[in-house]
Amino acid sequence: MPEWPELRAWSGQAQQALQGAALDRIETQNEKMLNLPLEALNAAVRGRRVRQVRNMGKWMLFELDEGLLGLNFNMGADFCLDRRPMENTRLQVFFADGRVFSIRFWFLGYLVYGRSLALCPALASLGPDCMALSKEDFCALLKGRRSLKNLLLDQHTLCGIGNFYLHDLLFLAGLHPARQAGSLSQAEKEGLFEAMHALFERAAAQGGAAYEHDLFFQSGHYRQSFVGYKERQACPRCGAPIEKIKLGASHVYLCANCQH
Template structure:
């Protein structure tokens, strides 16, 4: 499942390639991914000029015309691929946008995903995105902002990181090494953290996510041009039974709520 680094990179690439283009045609293979029927979707978007594309958490927001936004979420995974003028998608896709310059954008979902068209003045009531928390890769995610987010929280650190209404974009993959780098146990309660530990966690979130984005994200995820990311190894994530890279203690896999966590029982307290 793509998380913030992969989605952030896709959005930046889409912004570069698509801004200013005009939609000429839309092919819909899977209508159930839409929030309106196929005919209305085509009617609302055909002829519209593409504006800025940005990301927030695991969602991509693309301005379509003057008053609407196209929302994209890849769900459990998928591909968003750009096709230069005259080239055709080689694999399967659920949706394809063709632009007036003959370039195209194809979207495929491995399992399920969402492509919604929403009026700009109704974004605040869109159930799936209106409650999203701050995206930790944006400049607004400062240390002071982070401390305010933690204020009054009684949940565990793992729960905090995965709650999209608090911090948008972190999933179970990147949460592993974020907590390890911060030297914090996933079951620690937010209210138990010292100021030093809060600072370590903040720096770990920033460092891990920016590093992942800079390296193109995970190796099994593709960018807009079909290129895979370069991250294929973690510090402790998914390394049960292997030695901790810091102290050589055996990495353990533990149950944390509905998810599994990989930890060094000596480094993470």
């Protein structure tokens, strides 16, 4: 599932490639991924120019000269920006210059339109982008009795962190995923903020995870994993075996010796 680093890398590409481009039309065989009937969506976006492309958490936002489009890849997608649509895609965004952004979601994805961010419920309900937060604001969100895992993955609290990077993020910060968020000391909260910036900036600079493809169908280069998906392998810091434990609805990987 693409997370902040992938969305940052891809949004940067889309910004370079599409800034100023005029939209022609959107085509889809599955209107369930839209928040408006296709006809109304096309009436809203036809002829609009892309002012800026940026990511907000796991969403790619196309800010138009009027209104905005939000694209969410959900579990992941194959997609491509080219002069010809990619085959077997469920969603195509055609530009007036003949290019087409085709997207084949692995699972249902979303394309939503709003006159503004605040007028688009799917986007307005998101918490702040995890990397746009100041250290002070980030630390202020770490409160209450929820586990760190649940809080950090809750896109309505802060958006951008997902299951792939979570394990390594908590390992780098030396924090146990089951810790109650409100139990962290100020130094631990700040350490988590620093770890997130180090991890996400490095992964985004490498184009995101190696198992994902970008707009031009090139793989990312980020392959590093400290504890994520490494059950029973040696912890890179202390050598103890990495554990996989069930926490809430899913599993987390951790070194019980290094994470408290």
